[in-house]
Amino acid sequence: MTNSDWANPYGVRKPYGSNGAGNGDGRDSGANGSATLSADHPLVPWKQPDHMHQWVDVDHSRDELDRFEEDWPHLDELLDSSSGHGRVVVVSGQPGMGKTSLIHRCIHEARRRISAAAPAAGNPLVLFAPTAGLDNDGRRISVDPDGRSFAPTRLINARIRREIAKRLLLHEFPEPRVQAIISEEDPFQAYSEMSDLLIQHNALLFVVIPHIRWNDAHLRAAFLRTCLSPAHPRIVLFVEVSHGAAETPRDVTAALAGSAAVTHLALRELDSEDIWRFSHSARAAGGGPHSLVEPDRSSLMAAHDEWKPSDVRELRKVFHSAANALRSAPHPWAIDADALRPHWESRRARRDALLREPILPRPGG
Structure with missing residues (x-):
């Protein structure tokens, strides 16, 4: 057996490029087995259904996916501007436990349900904004320009909005309206204007916010509250929160307890x-x-x-x-x-x- 015949059964096929399952256009560039599979990579089943087979339920995420499906609202509730809020899905667990994979599985399931209900809802445009890219590296949005300390939460929120704005512009949303959302300093007002824009264009927005390594629980709680505040109609925020062995999932989301807009998914040891x-x-x-x-x-x-x-x-x-x-x-x-x-x-x-x-x-x- 030569090296070219080798297919490591524990390898992960990256989502794009010569090592990937395709280029987003339905062509499977890695299907011939010539690509070298990597030891680890965030899985992206929402975009590449071929990646579904790489997911292994060893972190009890099947239970959490079931919880997400049970808590997922009807599409008309997400699109109804009179409901007053969108959704925040907090996914917590220790680093490396599969939070990114679970988030993308949730998005895959949500998109499947939306597709089934879309004709009755006027076929809303579904947008996806990975604010830290597919590698899900939170440093790109949470590190101060000096490269050595946390950015202030105001700047973190602004960076998240800029990443969302890139997706809006790709779908030809009016540039002046998008720029106004970026320049708005009040996060609540900025997301309110974003929600109005989504309503006008019959669009639904999924945003993934990565774990950004908060080293202060109070600072993390304050940031989660800012995520909850802009939970306006047609906006669904998936927030990834890594916690250490000394914490529990309850500690992570204590500040958000009682909110009807929050779904908490916690991966166990x-x-x-x-x-x-x-x-x-x-x-x-x-x-x-x-x-x-x-x-x-x-x-x-x-x-x-x-x-x-x-x-x-x-x-x-x-x-x-x-x-x-x-x-x-x-x-x-x-x-x-x-x-x-x-x-x-x-x-x-x-x-x-x-x-x-x-x-x-x-x-x-």
């Missing part, structure tokens, strides 16, 4: 079944090379107590690395605890890198 579930599901979904055999269930479940993987990203990278190491094995090998151990041990010292060093806050927030 991995348990002893998750290593096995990931190994089995990922391999079955992606197809495996002939040099690997069925993973050993008892060995993988026993590995949990020794390994204690912190998140889905770590699972992906360790399994991907172990499979690469076995690709040249002289005879079939199973992915078991012995095969994984060298790769999880080498990553233990680097786990803190997932949290990254917090950015120093500016005086006054």
Whole structure:
């Protein structure tokens, strides 16, 4: 077997380009198997349905997706300007736990429902604004121009609006109206004008706001309240919030408790079944090379107590690395605890890198 025949069963196909599932025009540029799959990448099933098979329910996100579907309003409620508010969906969990993937699965489901109901609602234009790009790097909107500290919340909100404005202009919304939204300093007023513009053009807007590594819970709560304030009709904000081991999902959204406009989706920690579930599901979904055999269930479940993987990203990278190491094995090998151990041990010292060093806050927030 040559390297060109290799298809790592734990690899992730990037959404675009030579390593991707297509270019957004329906052509599958990566289907010939020549692309090298990466160890990890934010999944984008809302845009590329082919990515749905790469999603593995090991972080209990199926339960949270069900919760989202149950809480999702009828389309006419989102479009009704008399209802008074749009929606804020807060997705919380530890770094690397799959929040970005869950958000995009929610958007995929929402777009499916909107498509089914669209004729009766006048076929609204659906817009999508990833304010930190598909890589979902919050630094681009949350770091001060000096590169060393948090930007003030006013500037963070302005940057988010500028990213939204780019999407509006791509769809030929009137430039003077869009520029007025950007220049408006009051976030509530800016989003109110944006909502009016969406109503006039029969459009519905999905906005993804990434985790921006708040190092102060009060500052984070204040920012979430600013997200709740502009929850106007036809605007749906998906806000990603990473929290540390010392916090609970309840701590994250305490400031928003009681709001009818908020849906909170919280990803739980991995348990002893998750290593096995990931190994089995990922391999079955992606197809495996002939040099690997069925993973050993008892060995993988026993590995949990020794390994204690912190998140889905770590699972992906360790399994991907172990499979690469076995690709040249002289005879079939199973992915078991012995095969994984060298790769999880080498990553233990680097786990803190997932949290990254917090950015120093500016005086006054």
